Amino acid sequence: MNQSHPVKRFVIYACLGFGTIVFAFPLLWMLVTSLSPIEQTVSYPPRLLPYAHYAVLDGRRVEVTLDAEIRERSAFVEVVSGLRTGVRRVVPLSSFDPKDPSLRLIRVVEPGTWQVTERSRASKFAEKDLLRDVVSRDSVETSVKFRWENYPKALATMGGRSLEEIEGFVERTDYVGEDADVSFFTFLANTLIVCVLGVIGTVLSNAIIAYGFARLRWRGRDAFFAVTLATMMIPYPVLMVPLFDLFQQLGWIGTLLPLWVPFCFGNAFNIFLMRQFFRTIPNELSEAARIDGCSEWRIFWQIILPLCKPVLAVAALFHFLYAWNDFLGPLIYLTRKHTFTLGLALQNYQTTHGGVQWHFLMAASAVTILPVVVLFFFTQKTFIRGIATTGSKG
Numbered sequence: 001m002n003q004s005h006p007v008k009r010f011v012i013y014a015c016l017g018f019g020t021i022v023f024a025f026p027l028l029w030m031l032v033t034s035l036s037p038i039e040q041t042v043s044y045p046p047r048l049l050p051y052a053h054y055a056v057l058d059g060r061r062v063e064v065t066l067d068a069e070i071r072e073r074s075a076f077v078e079v080v081s082g083l084r085t086g087v088r089r090v091v092p093l094s095s096f097d098p099k100d101p102s103l104r105l106i107r108v109v110e111p112g113t114w115q116v117t118e119r120s121r122a123s124k125f126a127e128k129d130l131l132r133d134v135v136s137r138d139s140v141e142t143s144v145k146f147r148w149e150n151y152p153k154a155l156a157t158m159g160g161r162s163l164e165e166i167e168g169f170v171e172r173t174d175y176v177g178e179d180a181d182v183s184f185f186t187f188l189a190n191t192l193i194v195c196v197l198g199v200i201g202t203v204l205s206n207a208i209i210a211y212g213f214a215r216l217r218w219r220g221r222d223a224f225f226a227v228t229l230a231t232m233m234i235p236y237p238v239l240m241v242p243l244f245d246l247f248q249q250l251g252w253i254g255t256l257l258p259l260w261v262p263f264c265f266g267n268a269f270n271i272f273l274m275r276q277f278f279r280t281i282p283n284e285l286s287e288a289a290r291i292d293g294c295s296e297w298r299i300f301w302q303i304i305l306p307l308c309k310p311v312l313a314v315a316a317l318f319h320f321l322y323a324w325n326d327f328l329g330p331l332i333y334l335t336r337k338h339t340f341t342l343g344l345a346l347q348n349y350q351t352t353h354g355g356v357q358w359h360f361l362m363a364a365s366a367v368t369i370l371p372v373v374v375l376f377f378f379t380q381k382t383f384i385r386g387i388a389t390t391g392s393k394g
Contacts, residue, residue, distance in 0.1 A: 030362045030366055033359060033362040034150055035146040035147050035359075037065075041362075042358070050144065051142050051144055053065065053116070055116050057118055057131055057135075062118045063120065063145075065117050066114050066116055067114070067116060069113075069114055070090060073108065074092050074108070076106045076107055076134045077090075077091060077104060077105055077106060079102060080104045081102045088132040109134045113137070114137055115133075116133060117132050118131040150359050150363040151366075153360060154364040155364060155367065157349070157357075157360060158184045158345055158346075182337050182338050184364075186338055186340075187341060187344075190339060190340060190341050191323075191324060191341040191342045195323040195324055199316045199323075201260060203316050204264075205263070205264050205265055206266055206267055206315060207305065207315075208300070210278055211304060213228075215304070231268045232269060247333065253335065254334065254339065256334075259323070259334075270319070281307055281308075320372070321372055324342070324371070324372050325372070327343040327344060331347075346365060349364060
């Protein structure tokens with residue numbers, strides 16, 4: 001036995017493992033970011049796992065944020081008059097005036113200590129109500145903590161409402177009109193409508209057309225098939241303006257119709273894929289059915305289609321993934337928020353909230369891609385079999 005085989009296998013598996021890590025790293029980073037607090041999403045150097053800091057404030061062990069390191073001898077004071085009454089802050093000792101009646105000295109702090117704020121209060125209370133203190137770095141404990149609460153918060157804010165409004169810390173706005181019931185589930189329903197109707201139209205229309213190219217003999221069949229394949233070379237930007245004008249004339253702009261109706265009229269790639277699979281089915285089956293008196297439609301519906309489940313599943317999966325991830329189509333044709341799909345809603349979520357809430361955006365993105373990952377996991381055997389048998393003769 002060749003002694004180099006184990007080495008070759010090791011090299012192959014090492015390359016495959018490295019490639020898997022490279023391709024999986026963006027997904028892993030998205031998941032880590034979705035489970036982190038906002039300040040850790042932009043921290044440097046980045047850390048692989050989300051973490052939390054704990055310190056003892058007012059005799060209680062609480063989660064805190066590390067606001068700033070004290071780099072010079074300073075005074076930790078509390079404002080006792082004016083608009084900022086009750087606010088605790090750190091001022092350099094050189095600029096602190098003990099006679100200032102608006103400030104009360106709590107204590108003098110040394111360099112190397114940290115100003116911290118209790119996290120549970122940081123996003124819910126006014127500045128004067130924040131529980132702040134100065135502690136030594138050694139007294140701060142750090143441990144891994146996954147923020148699963150980011151997910152419901154991200155989904156709750158996708159419709160445009162602020163987190164403070166949803167949690168009841170500011171007065172709720174009375175939304176009216178088309179934005180009254182906009183939420184993640186509205187976007188999910190729109191996406192499912194586009195995907196399911198598009199899949200049904202894609203499978204039926206392409207199967208009928210492919211059957212005509214593969215199993216029926218008619219004059220000009222091969223020329224028409226060549227023209228059909230040639231349409232794959234037309235870039236989509238060339239078609240955007242005439243399609244938009246057509247849908248505008250039909251009154252479809254602002255609705256979901258342009259996103260699924262066109263796929264009920266065939267697609268060159270799926271036609272080619274199904275035609276190649278249909279050609280692998282023996283003609284004797286169709287001939288025997290014709291002798292028994294079956295019509296061409298009955299042969300197609302009751303004999304050919306049941307044998308073509310793998311390629312139908314592949315076409316359905318391809319279109320489902322395309323429609324689920326489509327961004328350009330919804331961006332062009334959808335104008336009202338309550339008709340947005342998930343892809344467009346994510347982009348709108350990013351622009352609506354000003355400074356990007358990366359942890360919420362990544363949480364919403366993770367929920368958005370979860371269905372297609374689960375779908376592919378359960379259909380991968382059918383998908384691979386459909387691809388592997390397409391084009392094989394006999």
